[in-house]
Amino acid sequence: xxxxxxxxxxxxxxxxxxxxxxxxxxxxxxxxxxxxxxxxxxxxxxxxxxxxxxxxxxxxxxxxxxxxxxxxxxxxxxxxxxxxxxxxxxxxxxxxxxxxxxxxxxxxxxxxxxxxxxxxxxxxxxxxxxxxxxxxxxxxxxxxxxxxxxxxxxxxxxxxxxxxxxxxxxxxxxxxxxxxxxxxxxxxxxxxxxxxxxxxxxxxxxxxxxxxxxxxxxxxxxxxxxxxxxxxxxxxxxxxxxxxxxxxxxxxxxxxxxxxxxxxxxxxxxxxxxxxxxxxxxxxxxxxxxxxxxxxxxxxxxxxxxxxxxxxxxxxxxxxxxxxxxxxxxxxxxxxxxxxxxxxxxxxxxxxxxxxxxxxxxxxxxxxxxxxxxxxxxxxxxxxx
Amino acid sequence: xxxxxxxxxxxxxxxxxxxxxxxxxxxxxxxxxxxxxxxxxxxxxxxxxxxxxxxxxxxxxxxxxxxxxxxxxxxxxxxxxxxxxxxxxxxxxxxxxxxxxxxxxxxxxxxxxxxxxxxxxxxxxxxxxxxxxxxxxxxxxxxxxxxxxxxxxxxxxxxxxxxxxxxxxxxxxxxxxxxxxxxxxxxxxxxxxxxxxxxxxxxxxxxxxxxxxxxxxxxxxxxxxxxxx
Numbered sequence: 025x026x027x028x029x030x031x032x033x034x035x036x037x038x039x040x041x042x043x044x045x046x047x048x049x050x051x052x053x054x055x056x057x058x059x060x061x062x063x064x065x066x067x068x069x070x071x072x073x074x075x076x077x078x079x080x081x082x083x084x085x086x087x088x089x090x091x092x093x094x095x096x097x098x099x100x101x102x103x104x105x106x107x108x109x110x111x112x113x114x115x116x117x118x119x120x121x122x123x124x125x126x127x128x129x130x131x132x133x134x135x136x137x138x139x140x141x142x143x144x145x146x147x148x149x150x151x152x153x154x155x156x157x158x159x160x161x162x163x164x165x166x167x168x169x170x171x172x173x174x175x176x177x178x179x180x181x182x183x184x185x186x187x188x189x190x191x192x193x194x195x196x197x198x199x200x201x202x203x204x205x206x207x208x209x210x211x212x213x214x215x216x217x218x219x220x221x222x223x224x225x226x227x228x229x230x231x232x233x234x235x236x237x238x239x240x241x242x243x244x245x246x247x248x249x250x251x252x253x254x255x256x257x258x259x260x261x262x263x264x265x266x267x268x269x270x271x272x273x274x275x276x277x278x279x280x281x282x283x284x285x286x287x288x289x290x291x292x293x294x295x296x297x298x299x300x301x302x303x304x305x306x307x308x309x310x311x312x313x314x315x316x317x318x319x320x321x322x323x324x325x326x327x328x329x330x331x332x333x334x335x336x337x338x339x340x341x342x343x344x345x346x347x348x349x350x351x352x353x354x355x356x357x358x359x360x361x362x363x364x365x366x367x368x369x370x371x372x373x374x375x376x377x378x379x380x381x382x383x384x385x386x387x388x389x390x391x392x393x394x395x396x397x398x399x400x401x402x403x404x405x406x407x408x409x
Numbered sequence: 410x411x412x413x414x415x416x417x418x419x420x421x422x423x424x425x426x427x428x429x430x431x432x433x434x435x436x437x438x439x440x441x442x443x444x445x446x447x448x449x450x451x452x453x454x455x456x457x458x459x460x461x462x463x464x465x466x467x468x469x470x471x472x473x474x475x476x477x478x479x480x481x482x483x484x485x486x487x488x489x490x491x492x493x494x495x496x497x498x499x500x501x502x503x504x505x506x507x508x509x510x511x512x513x514x515x516x517x518x519x520x521x522x523x524x525x526x527x528x529x530x531x532x533x534x535x536x537x538x539x540x541x542x543x544x545x546x547x548x549x550x551x552x553x554x555x556x557x558x559x560x561x562x563x564x565x566x567x568x569x570x571x572x573x574x575x576x577x578x579x580x581x582x583x584x585x586x587x588x589x590x591x592x593x594x595x596x597x598x599x600x601x602x603x604x605x606x607x608x609x610x611x612x613x614x615x616x617x618x619x620x621x622x623x624x625x626x627x628x629x630x631x632x633x634x635x636x637x638x
Binding site: 026029030033034037311312315316317318319320321322400401402405 | 462465468470471491494495497498499503505509511512513514518521522523525526570
């Protein structure tokens, strides 16, 4: 009890120094938490991938198409429940800065395979019936102020021309982490246009999505699908949805690793700053520690005092930083809505933040504790006066 | 002071040297010295004569190169750091030139510090602290922080802290060195009272002849060797 009282009073002995250190730790912990959340989000698409969905693409590269005629053969593979297909469209809305995912799909099978895209029955039906219709994610529709019935024009890049769509529905994500910032339209609309303007590009799809009956059948079905098209002009590569998405994530792996390194660097820097503060504090109080040792207090007592102060400052900063993570993440989610499906902070991130603060406190207390507890009493007493 | 009683401090062939760079500086050489129970001893000598070193060795806060120091029944040169810390807490009270009070603790809490190492309960500790603060005349200032007290008052708090565990020996290193004449006189009278009324043995290092006059015995240290006045 006494030690706690002593530690608390020492905390506010140099108010400005303590406040600056607490703020420093809070800012570092906040930055650490936000960077960790960003990295987590990058991988979240893959983590939320369904275990019962496979993606089939051209074995050479995703940019090479597959014939739509593969559909029935894939459907016939034992273990396959349903199959859909689509094309990455890559259309531009207004200009390149307004990027969002847009692709052509076979509507019914696709939406059946992705129950996480929740669409009112009427809008779903309207979309199915309108060949020029499209659906957009709620966040995307909100961002651009789109309403059902609005005309949306995309400038084609992979498929040249001005493409007009009528918004027939707005889907919501079944979960907060579901990416609802995409636009989808009828693959048949794209294909018919291709038949007219570029017949050699017609009847081709960019990918197939396969629904398997049970997750444990996925590896077997993937092998069977790829075996079907072995030695054909367009060999396939079938992998789980998670592996497919990880393929995209791995393209930016270096950036993510760099962000992770920066997040640890932030903690390392504040650790050095906090250690310096604690070293200064301990140096100023060497005479006091020597007095306590003279009175019979042992190294363990001094360690408790110094560690107590160091850990208290760090945990106070850590708690403030962790609490500030929520409003900061909410602000980022609003301000950068077009880049992130959601920017929600996980419990794991908060625990990591607090752990980082604890590590900062413990590490920054080691040297001062060692110094305070090993100083010869006579030398320490000489520092007073 | 009982002349027939065995001495409380017995020092034999005490030697102490310090290293400064590659040089070894002999501070104390072959000191032999007894202090009777209840005696008030003043150690005097020029700066660097080794008087503070001798005081530190008697108090168990420094270690000798050679020789023995027996305090009561305990040969303290054979104790480990941990054992010495435990021994100091129960047997020696310290009075420093600059009081060495903890600035964030009140007078009461400063005096209570040594008792935190004992098994006394909170209520018992309170009784002890209030009693010694009354002895030094600061019962009405127990909630004051050191910065709210004068130098003389701070030294009286330090004396209260030194006697709160009822040690046999009080060691004082220049206890009046930082005080004005009036405050210094008050402190010396208080120390004299501790010897007369409470039968404490006091060993005091001082430069001040007026302070030394209060002592029963004055020992001079010069170039590491003792002489008696």
